[in-house]
Amino acid sequence: MPALQWLNPDFVKELFENQTCSSIEEARVFICESYPEQKEFTARTLQRFMKEHDIKMRKPLSNDELESEVRQATEEVGGSLGRKTMQGYLRSKGVQAKQSRISAAQAVVSPPYMENRRRDTQNQLNPQPYRALHFGYNLHMDQNEKCVEYGIVFVIAVDGKSSFIVRGSVMPRKNNITIYKQVYAAATREFGLWDRVVADGGREFYLCEFVQQYLKGFRIKEDGHLSGRLSYVQTTSCKNNRVERLWQEVNKAVGLPIKHAFLELEHTSTTWSRQDQGHLFATSFVGCCVARVLLQRCIDGWNNHSIEDKGIPSQYIASKKNYHLPAGALPSAEAAVALYQGEGGQLTEEWQYGVDPLNDQLEKQREREAKFMSALNDSIGGIEGLANHTVNHNYQPLQDAELLFIEIGVSLS
Structure with a gap:
């Protein structure tokens, strides 16, 4: 007779894969405490269950191996991540380790960063x-x-x-069409329709809110009744706390390092000028490239880290209750714009920041970007390498890349 027929093999497998438990006896105790309504069993019974379902204990990384992984991760995301979010970022890369071991590895790999985090203890x-x-x-x-x-x-x-970040986007200017296409529509296409959208009163979310209202008839609950909640609400920023909390993480890991680099460039360079619209375009182009890499790393770490009394955000997806949309129900960006304008709404088209000196010269734009990316790949490991330096407060490579982009553009104009 199979052992422990009531027990889900995936639950046991995750205990070892996530290193929640490091021994069969520890797992036995954890399972018994998690299922108090079930009769207790022996470690030998659990061992037989694991053999029947081909569940193996995962050998933990050695200290040297873990320190190597933490060192690489620190190069990629900087020193703002504590043990919990670092654990989440490592999980996103397939590396499992307990928070206590990660903290010890961080103390070895990057003690100055650890001391800075200890000083920054204010709860916000x-x-x-x-x-x-x-x-x-x-x-x-x-x-x-x-x-x-x-x-x-x-x-x-x-x-x-769950506090799971379903989508993140970087753009030169806030824009209804870009936000709809890259954030709302992309998230809805992957996960389904949310019952309600919550945003502040900014005009940049009008198109998303319009489509959310347009799709309200698909919000049919399990009992067959239509949802009675408002399909969207506009609130003040301080009350939109689920997302406001996350800007602390994004600012530390993405926004502030990039801003410091460009501020320093602005104050020290004799060739870069805020009055030059071509220079502003270059700052936006290069800065957005680096920001996209750093933002995705930040999202990966956040979505896979453990939140006290909540768990890991990504694990909530398995029990999601988003409404299913039939094929073709979600309007494309072009169709959404047409619907909105048909109701009398006005939208601003996407437009760049600053002025591209190669405007309307598509072939030269492509040549500039190809030369720029090739030079970065040869010198610093591409945009990813540039992001690594920036997030670790080495701003010179980003400043040099900015000036290089300008130089290549001038040579082609």
Whole structure:
């Protein structure tokens, strides 16, 4: 007779894969405490269960191996990540380790960063009560203009129940069409329709809110009734706390390092000028390239880290209750714009930051970007290498890349 027929093999497998338990006896105790309604069993019974389902204990990384992984991760995301978010980022790369071991590795690999995190202990969480019933209940959207003067704007969308960042986007200017296409529509296409969208009163979310209202008839609950909630709400930024909390993480890991680099360039360079619209375009182009790499790393770390009393955000996806949309129900960006304008709404087309000296010269633009990327790949390991230096406060490579982009453009104009 099979052992422990009531026990889910995937649950046991995750205990070892996530290194929640490091021995069979430890796993036995954990399972018995998790299922108090079931009769207790012996370690030998659990061992037989694991053999029947081909579940193996994962050999933990050695200290040297873990330190190597943490060192590489620190190069990629900088020193702002504590043990929890670092654990999440390592998980996103397939590396499993306990928080205590990660903390010890961080102390060896990057002691100055660890000391800085210890000093920055002020709790900035919004204490306002919040309640979401499930993944798919509320979708919080917001934009951040920490680097707006350099043509870099961040937009993210977050599930209210799990705090899972479902989409993040970087753009030169906040724009309804870009936000709809890269954030709202992309998230809805992957996960389904949320019951409600929550955003501040900014005009940049009008198209997303319009389509959310347009699709309200698809919000049919499990009992067959239509959802009675408003399909979207506009609130003040301080009350949109599920997404506001995350800007602290994005600013530390993405926005502030880039801003510091460009501020330093602006104050020390004799060739870069804010009055030159071509220079502003170059700052936006290069800055957005680096920001996209760093933002995705930040999202990967956040979505896979453990939150106290909540768990790991990404694990909520399995129980999501987003509404299913039939094929073709979600309008394309072009169709959404046509519907919105048909109702009398006005939208601004996407446009660049600054002025590209190679405007309307598509072939030369492609040549400039190819030469720029080739030079970066040869000298610093591409945009990823540039991002590594920037997030670790070595700003010279990003400044040099900015000036190189300008130089190549001038040579082709």
